[in-house]
Amino acid sequence: MQIMMMAMLFLNDKMLPESMRENKMAAVFGVFLGSNMLASALTKTNAFEIYVGKKLIYSQLQQGRTPNREDLIRGFASAGVNLAM
DSSP: OHHHHHHHHHTOGGGSOHHHHHOHHHHHHHHHHHHHHHHHHHHOOOOOEEEETTEEEEEHHHHSSOOOHHHHHHHHHHTTOOOOO
């Protein structure tokens, strides 16, 4: 999408508003920033998961929150990993 919009700025600028045609550098920056923000918003899942091998230690999707210290210690202990504190 970014490449298509940027190509339109330089190749077929008759389709774009006059303000974008007059200031192409700002338009390229705006297209780049706007499309990155859109892509980030569409792909955000809040998935934060910790695995040891194939064993799930903590899942933010299941718990609905980020892990605290005790969650991590308990999770790693259940997988047989001792943390030196």
